[in-house]
Amino acid sequence: MIELRNAVKIFEKGTAIEHTALNRLSLHVDSGEFVTILGSNGAGKSTLFNAICGTFLLDSGRVFLDGMDITYMPEHKRSAMIGRVFQDPMKGTAPHMTIEENLSLAYSRRNAKPLSFAPSRRQTALFRERLAEFGMGLEDRMKTKVGLLSGGQRQAVTLLMCTIVPPKLLLLDEHTAALDPATADKVMAITRKAVADDHLTTLMITHNMASALSTGTRTIMMDEGSILLDLSGEEREHTSVDDLLKLYAGSKHRAFDNDRMMLQ
C-alpha cells in the first residue's frame, strides 16, 4: 500500500549543521495494516511523514502509494489520498470557519464542483450523523466556529475531516499528545473506531510505548533516520514495554536513558 525504498533526506547539506534525517530508510506497509511508530526526538518520525506527504522532495529513494510512484507528485495532489492529523490541535482546522464549513471543505476535496454551494443540505445531514457518533455534543454546534472548541473537540473534528472520505493512508503524528489523559483516551477510541470501520491503512507516531504495543497490528522503532525494530504478529504480542527498552538498548550498544525516552 505505502512503500518507501531507500529514502534519504539530508537537511542543511554541505553545512556544519548537516543532518541526515532519513538514512536509506525502506518500509513496506500492506493495505489495512495499523503501524505504530516509536522513536526518540530527532529519530526521523515526522520527517518520514513529511516525505510521504511531499512537504519536501527526497534526496534519493522512491515513494509508492497504492502501487503508484508518488516520489515527485506535488503535495496537494498527494493529500487527496492521504489524511494527516498533527499533534497541535490548531493545525488541522480553520479556526474562523464553522464546524460544518471545515467538514465540507474536507468532504468535497476529491469530487468538488468548484462553484456549487457548500455545505449542501445533504452534506450537513451526513456531518451531523457522523459527529453524533463521537458523543461530544458537536452535532448540535455545527454552526460554531472551530476556534471556540477545546483541543480534544478540535482533534475529533480534524479526525473526522481526515476520514470522512476514507483516505488511502492515514497519518497520525502524536495526535493525542497535547490533550489531557481523559480526552486523549476518548480521541484514541474515536481513532480506533474510524480505522476499524474503514479498514484504513494507518501510521501512528506515539511516545507512549504501552499504547504503541496495544494499538494497531505492527510496531516499528526508528532511530537516526532508519528503522531499528520491526515487530508484528506473535512476536509483537509477546513483547512488553521492558522488552522494547532492552531491545532498543541492545541494538544501540549504549546505556539508555529510560526517562528521556519514555516522555510520559
Added chain:
Amino acid sequence: MKLFIGSLQLGLLYGILALGIYISFRILSIPDLTTEGSFAFGLSVSAAVTASGHPLLALPASLLAGACAGACTGILQTRYRIHPILSGIITTSGLYSINLMVLGGAPNLSLVRAATIFKIVPFLSKNDAMTVLPIFFAVLCTVLIILFYHTHLGMCIRAVGDNEEMVRASSINVDACKVLAFSISNALIALSGAVIAQYQGYADISSSTGILVVGLASVIIGEAVFGKRGITLGFISAIVGSLIYRYIIALATRYSPLDAYMLKLVSAVIVGITLAMPAVKSNFAAARQKRGGAQDD
C-alpha cells in the same frame, strides 16, 4: 441635499473598492499594495475605451485588467516567493508606465464629450443615473461576491487565509487559491476605478494615490459598526463603512477649517489609530493590572 446625494454616490462606488480590499486584507490577511496600481489601471482602461466610444465595454475591460494585475502580484508572491508587500509594489510601479501608455502618454484624459454609461441609460436622466447606477453596481457586486464566497471554491480561499498550513495538508492548491483571490480582489478595485472615471468624466492617474488607505479605512469603519462577524456581514459592512467614510469626509471638509488636501492625512490617522487600538488596549490593561496589584499589597 446635494452633499448627501453626492456622498452616497461616491460611497457606493468606492464601496466596490472596499469589497476588493476586504478580500485581501481580511480574508487572505495579506495587505495588497497592488490596489493603487489596479485602481488607476481600471480608471485608465475605462477612460481610454470610453473615449473610443464603448462605455459599456469599458467595464469588462477594466475587470479583466484588474484581474491581470492581481494575478501578476499573486504569481510573484506564490510561485516566485517574493514578499507580499514587495510583489504589490513591483506590480504597481510597472502599472504606472502602463497606465500612462493606456492614456496615450498623458497623465489624464477628459471624457466630457464622450458618451459614458451615465448618459446612455434608457428612461433615466444623467442626474438620476448617477444615483441609480452606483446603487446597482454596489448591490450587484456585493451579492455576487457573497454568493461566490459560499461556494466550495470560495470556501477554499477563506480557508487559505484562515489556516494555510491546514489547506496545504488537504488537497487544495494554496497558490492557485491565492492567485485567484488576488485577481478577484483587484478586478473589483479596477471596476471601482472604471465606474468612477466615467462618473467624474475624466481620468487622472494621480487620483489613485493613497487609495489603499481609503479602502482600509472603509473596511475598518464598517467593522467598528458591525463587529467582526461572518463573511456575509463582512462584505456588507465594507460597503456601509465606505458610505460612512464619505460622509465623515464630506462633513469634515464642509464644517471644519481643514482644506481638501488634508483628507488623506485624516484617513491615514483614522486607519493608524484603529489598527493600533488592540495594542493600546492591552498596554492599558497591563498598566491597570500593575497599579491594581500594587494597591492589593
